[in-house]
Amino acid sequence: MNNLLQEVENSKAEINNFSTTDKNPAEVFRIQFLGSKGLIKSLMGEMKNVPAENRREMGQVLNDLKLFAENKYEELKKTSDNGQETTGSEVDLSLPGEALPLGSRHPISIVRNKIISIFQRLGFAVAEGPEIEDDWHNFTALNLPENHPARDMQDTFYVSQNPDWMLRTHTSSVQVREMKKGKLPIRIICPGRVYRNETISARAHCFFHQVEGLYIASDVSFADLKQTLYFFVQEMFGNTIKVRFRPSYFPFTEPSAEMDITCLICGGTGCNVCKHTGWVEILGCGMVHPKVLENCGIDSNKxxxxxxxxGIERITMLKYQIKDLRLFSENDLRFLKQFTSAV
Structure with a gap:
């Protein structure tokens, strides 16, 4: 114990007489005396060799030493701060600041905003809804009752069951919510993120982004649908793009169709992206099924x-000729920096 007391006295003298030529003496002092490998820590470790009956007394001595060192450290910090203030000539505040790197918009955001802008010029308003939906809004109201085989095409991630709550598989649920309000006519687009339980690959992902459109009024025809989509394609891809409609099946529309455009990768000559057909499907469409209207309280006779x-990803891949869907969610700056500036 006497040896430890002598070391404490020597340490106190060393702390009191501390000096250094370093520009930051407070930090040097902290490391030397108060750091995890400093002198105070080392002396504290010697407590295990002190007899049990003397440990309380020795502990008080070491605590006093630590307090003495901390006070010295605070004095050095004040001296350092005052020294920096008096040597302000080292920093020239008139010099220009370092330029911050300019960010860029995500390609999905660029195309999403472009799609919204096109349809807003046609009088479509933007409607949004929750990403977690109940079974009725996501399936049943859209003519997809329980055990309907078409549900298999939209397997998703369930949050809970009985009652079923899930991550929405399409933004059609937003259309249902708007139709239930009963404010007719309705002319909306519904952009948003959706989810599917799919294997992630260059052409598929477990989440993606959609824009769905809905127009309900008196005497709406398939010709109105075709002309609306013709306008969209020409505004998005140019006037020279070719379009075709193919009959298809969707439970919530009748008749239904899929819309193809000339493959922008190969110019219609055939490649692996278009499966050597020269055409690429970009969207599905159709006339709203009368059962869907009735489910939402709208008179299908009137x-x-x-x-x-x-899918916004598909439109983006075609517009910018991107061949791997996974690039959109990998946050690779080399990829993202290629797109339009955020300012």
């Missing part, structure tokens, strides 16, 4: 409408 839906 009103009709059309609906369409497209």
């Amino acid at each position: 009103y009709s409408g059309f609906a369409f839906g497209m």
Whole structure:
């Protein structure tokens, strides 16, 4: 114990007489005396060699030493701060600041905003809804009752069951919510993120982004749908793009169709992206099924409408000729910096 007391006295003298030529003496002092490998820590470790009956007394001595060192450290910090203030000539505040790197918009955001802008010029308003939906809004109201085989095409991630709550598989649920309000006519687009239980690959992902459209009024025809989509394609891809409609099946529309455009990768000559057909499907569409209107409290004898839906990723891949869907969610700056500036 006497040896430890002598070391404490020597340490106190060393702390009191501390000096250094370093520009930051407070930090040097902290490391030397108060750091995890400093002198105070080392002396504290010697407590195990002190007899039990003397440990309380020795502990008080070491605590006093630590307090003495901390006070010295605070004095050095004040001296350092005052020294920096008096040597302000080392920092020239008139010099220009370092330029911050300019960010860029995500390609999905660029195309999403472009799609919204096109349809807003046609009088479509933007409607949004929750990403977690109940079974009725996501399936049943859209003519997809329980055990309907078409549900298999939209397997998703369930949050809970009985009652079923899930991550929505399409933004059609937003259309249902708008139709239930009963404010007719309806002319909306519904952009948002959706989810599917799919294997992640260059052409598929477990989440993606959609824009769906809905127009309900008196005497709406399939011709109105076609002209709306013709306008969209020409505004998005140019006037020279070719379009075709193919009959298809969707439970919530009748008749239904899929819309193809000339493959922008190969110019219609055939490649692996278009499966050597020269055509690429970009969206599904059709006239709103009367059962869907009735489910939402709309008189199907008085009103009709059309609906369409497209994946924003697919439109983006075609517009910028991107061949791997996974690039959109990998946050690779080398990829993201290629797109339009945020300012």
